[in-house]
Amino acid sequence: MADQKRRGQIKQAPENFVSQDLIADLNQNGMDDTRRGFMRSGFMAAIGGAVGLGSSLNVLAAGEGDPAILEKQVWQTTLGKNVATMPYGTPSIYEANLIRRESPGLTRVSAASVAFTPLQGLFGIITPNGLHFERQHQGWYNVDPEKHRLMVNGLVKHNRVFTMNDLMRLPSVSRIHFIECGANTGLEWGNVAVPTVQYTHGMLSCCEFTGVPLAVLLEECGADLKKGKYLLAEGGDGSGMTRTINLEDVLNEAIVAWGMNGEMLRPENGFPLRLVVPGVQGVSWVKWLRRLEVGDMPYATKDEAVHYNDLMPDGMARQYTSIQECKSVITTPSGGQQLLDKGFYNVSGLAWSGRGKIKRVDVSFDGGNNWKTARLETPILSKALTRFNIDWVWDGSPVILQSRAIDDTGYVQPPIKMLRDVRGTRSIYHNNAIQSWKVDSNGEVSNVQVG
Amino acid sequence: MYKLAKLANVTLFVATSFLMLGSASAQNSSVRFPGIGRDATPAEVSAWDIDVRPDFKGLPKGSGSVEKGQQLWEAKCSVCHGTFGESNEIFTPIIGGTTADDIKTGRVASLSDRKQPQRTTIMKVATVSSLWDYIYRAMPWNAPRSLTPDDTFALVAYLLSLAEVVPDDFVLSDANIAEVQKRMPNRNGMTLKHGLWSSKGNPDVHATACMTNCVQFVQIGSELPAYARNAHGNIAEQNRQYGPFRGSDSTKPPLTKLPGASAEGLAHASETHAAGKGPAALFKSENCAACHAMSGKLVGPSVTDIAAKYQGQAGALDRLMAKVKNGGSGVWGSIPMPAQSQLSEEDRKALVTWVLSGGK
Numbered sequence: 001m002a003d004q005k006r007r008g009q010i011k012q013a014p015e016n017f018v019s020q021d022l023i024a025d026l027n028q029n030g031m032d033d034t035r036r037g038f039m040r041s042g043f044m045a046a047i048g049g050a051v052g053l054g055s056s057l058n059v060l061a062a063g064e065g066d067p068a069i070l071e072k073q074v075w076q077t078t079l080g081k082n083v084a085t086m087p088y089g090t091p092s093i094y095e096a097n098l099i100r101r102e103s104p105g106l107t108r109v110s111a112a113s114v115a116f117t118p119l120q121g122l123f124g125i126i127t128p129n130g131l132h133f134e135r136q137h138q139g140w141y142n143v144d145p146e147k148h149r150l151m152v153n154g155l156v157k158h159n160r161v162f163t164m165n166d167l168m169r170l171p172s173v174s175r176i177h178f179i180e181c182g183a184n185t186g187l188e189w190g191n192v193a194v195p196t197v198q199y200t201h202g203m204l205s206c207c208e209f210t211g212v213p214l215a216v217l218l219e220e221c222g223a224d225l226k227k228g229k230y231l232l233a234e235g236g237d238g239s240g241m242t243r244t245i246n247l248e249d250v251l252n253e254a255i256v257a258w259g260m261n262g263e264m265l266r267p268e269n270g271f272p273l274r275l276v277v278p279g280v281q282g283v284s285w286v287k288w289l290r291r292l293e294v295g296d297m298p299y300a301t302k303d304e305a306v307h308y309n310d311l312m313p314d315g316m317a318r319q320y321t322s323i324q325e326c327k328s329v330i331t332t333p334s335g336g337q338q339l340l341d342k343g344f345y346n347v348s349g350l351a352w353s354g355r356g357k358i359k360r361v362d363v364s365f366d367g368g369n370n371w372k373t374a375r376l377e378t379p380i381l382s383k384a385l386t387r388f389n390i391d392w393v394w395d396g397s398p399v400i401l402q403s404r405a406i407d408d409t410g411y412v413q414p415p416i417k418m419l420r421d422v423r424g425t426r427s428i429y430h431n432n433a434i435q436s437w438k439v440d441s442n443g444e445v446s447n448v449q450v451g
Numbered sequence: 452m453y454k455l456a457k458l459a460n461v462t463l464f465v466a467t468s469f470l471m472l473g474s475a476s477a478q479n480s481s482v483r484f485p486g487i488g489r490d491a492t493p494a495e496v497s498a499w500d501i502d503v504r505p506d507f508k509g510l511p512k513g514s515g516s517v518e519k520g521q522q523l524w525e526a527k528c529s530v531c532h533g534t535f536g537e538s539n540e541i542f543t544p545i546i547g548g549t550t551a552d553d554i555k556t557g558r559v560a561s562l563s564d565r566k567q568p569q570r571t572t573i574m575k576v577a578t579v580s581s582l583w584d585y586i587y588r589a590m591p592w593n594a595p596r597s598l599t600p601d602d603t604f605a606l607v608a609y610l611l612s613l614a615e616v617v618p619d620d621f622v623l624s625d626a627n628i629a630e631v632q633k634r635m636p637n638r639n640g641m642t643l644k645h646g647l648w649s650s651k652g653n654p655d656v657h658a659t660a661c662m663t664n665c666v667q668f669v670q671i672g673s674e675l676p677a678y679a680r681n682a683h684g685n686i687a688e689q690n691r692q693y694g695p696f697r698g699s700d701s702t703k704p705p706l707t708k709l710p711g712a713s714a715e716g717l718a719h720a721s722e723t724h725a726a727g728k729g730p731a732a733l734f735k736s737e738n739c740a741a742c743h744a745m746s747g748k749l750v751g752p753s754v755t756d757i758a759a760k761y762q763g764q765a766g767a768l769d770r771l772m773a774k775v776k777n778g779g780s781g782v783w784g785s786i787p788m789p790a791q792s793q794l795s796e797e798d799r800k801a802l803v804t805w806v807l808s809g810g811k
Binding site for chain 1: 481483484486487488489490491495496499500501502504505506540541542558559560562563565570572575576577578580581584585588589592595596640641642643644645646647648649650651652654655656657658659660661662663664665666667669670671672673674675679680682683684686687688689690691692693695696697698699700701705706707708709710711712714717720735738740741744749
């Protein structure tokens with residue numbers, strides 16, 4: 001905080017606006033034009049500092065240049081902090097606004113709730129571990145890794161138990177995948193409900209996960225995969241979270257993971273062990289994974305019998321809906337943001353598909369009437385976030401921005417109306433509609449739905 | 452802990468695994484990864500393998516009456532779910548919205564009624580095994596795995612009696628649960644006919660990638676109402692306060708013109724607030740908020756109610772600090788407050804002082 005007070009062009013008092021060096025110089029050499037210039041810029045900087053840091057550009061207009069350049073800043077002129085001052089590093093104090101947040105009123109108890117990832121401030125495709133979204137069903141714990149066990153049973157030759165010591169000796173893989181809650185964007189089925197991309201799409205993250213392939217573990221236990229088409233994954237927390245996994249579909253991609261972006265899983269994300277099920281909704285990525293049971297029928301657990309089913313207009317619920325279909329969203333500019341001025345912007349966003357790779361992303365600046373194809377940044381990985389960018393020169397008139405992703409199966413992300421025509425507005429889960437952001441002539445961006 | 456109790460009701464399934472173990476016998480049956488992992492003992496498998504499938508595989512033997520269920524419910528469950536499972540205070544209601552006709556058809560009619568305000572658990576759930584499995588594995592909310600199989604039969608019986616699926620004098624057991632399944636109101640309400648079970652499934656919509664002149668009239672169908680502008684807190688404080696994409700100050704009406712490159716009128720990076728500290732943040736991070744709300748009863752009493760009760764009482768600070776440290780029960784209801792021994796003296800004092808002030 002002391003740094004902040006001293007930063008920029010703030011001087012202690014008006015009489016001190018001339019530096020001691022300059023006073024000495026004047027005493028010795030008298031005043032000339034160059035020295036007058038220093039006097040003026042020093043004085044303007046003192047005024048600017050008194051008015052507020054935001055007026056530095058006024059100083060630029062009146063003075064000889066930008067005080068941020070002309071003046072020596074405290075970080076240029078004093079000794080900085082020691083190594084390992086922060087033994088586990090944290091973001092700059094200027095990044096303090098970008099944190100996980102709850103949506104007020106979404107749930108009554110925070111131990112069974114959601115904290116959303118601030119997508120509006122993130123770059124690239126990797127979610128920093130501290131910002132990975134959270135969905136807890138019965139609170140989270142720091143599970144003691146020495147007491148954690150993974151049991152494999154059911155249709156296997158050998159019911160087996162593995163410690164973390166065991167698991168971390170096995171051949172591991174590291175793969176980048178997105179994880180999206182099935183209820184992501186669920187608040188928006190009927191109408192616009194929340195202001196920013198953090199709340200519309202923030203149950204979405206993407207990490208490099210490290211662990212042993214599920215297939216290796218099941219083979220090791222002698223799983224009968226002819227009869228056993230289903231896998232029950234069970235968590236070790238109080239909720240004993242359980243979900244049925246479609247083994248036929250995910251056997252070759254699922255990972256029993258302990259690593260996340262190069263370090264161990266965070267406790268709120270399942271330390272020390274979680275299931276990674278690429279392309280499948282987050283609830284199936286069971287955290288604090290303690291048991292895998294191979295079976296010959298689905299289990300209809302609470303979170304696939306009461307929740308995470310998609311209610312259709314005729315009153316039937318689609319059960320075991322799991323795959324996260326192709327979807328995209330523009331993250332900057334996005335809802336609740338404020339543009340400063342007209343001119344050039346890099347419009348940027350994320351695209352993903354639970355069925356494979358992103359093939360193309362189109363962006364519209366006129367509410368979906370005309371579209372341009374965006375640049376896809378590398379890497380473009382299967383069942384991972386893909387970053388897209390597109391140039392935009394804003395002329396200051398109101399516009400509506402949209403993005404539309406296409407995956408390598410040829411599936412095109414639909415408009416919300418097309419989804420509603422089939423699924424109605426009460427299905428909560430699996431809303432992968434095109435997102436619209438309106439930019440007003442005052443530069444404010446807001447969440448809208450068109451059509 | 453409950454290994455012995457589990458062993459007493461070994462199911463056919465566990466017995467089978469036991470035989471398999473017997474034939475394998477070696478503690479390390481691995482060929483590919485010698486030295487890694489070991490065979491599970493039958494007691495270990497029965498301690499953890501508690502899931503109950505829709506075909507009731509895994510269901511322990513036992514029984515419980517509606518009457519016993521009601522007693523258990525009032526002692527352990529009603530504080531969150533209401534006496535009749537109807538409460539919407541903490542979780543969504545469990546009971547309500549089903550009819551005698553639904554029990555006949557196996558389809559809950561109110562699920563297709565757009566005016567139905569709430570979808571209760573009993574409206575949605577198709578399989579009685581799901582109720583049994585979940586209550587046994589995860590309830591009560593603050594003391595999971597504390598119910599016996601007989602308790603669970605009784606609680607499920609009580610819930611089903613509230614929905615008039617079983618009569619008030621019913622005794623639910625492993626022997627008759629399959630018959631009860633045939634009366635579940637939404638037993639025919641689930642479908643697997645959709646493309647989202649497998650990544651190779653067929654999508655239900657087929658959009659096209661039109662590039663030009665795609666929409667004749669672009670119409671805004673929905674936007675955030677003005678009264679909700681600040682409902683998620685100040686958006687300016689949820690974005691960087693430097694760079695091209697600031698947050699709009701949602702505590703104020705929208706700007707009348709573009710701020711311009713100098714970002715006139717907007718907050719700046721130097722004003723970025725550090726994450727909250729102090730008792731209010733502790734109240735959240737130390738999980739007090741899991742059971743106590745600012746106002747209104749959750750599992751425990753609200754901050755407002757505690758402050759009112761102890762207002763002006765000498766020694767209240769010391770007494771409550773001791774209660775937070777050691778836990779307590781009986782003052783506000785039947786659910787005991789667990790001991791919070793993890794808190795430092797300093798944090799405990801700050802928290803209790805804050806609570807006694809009514810959270811100010």
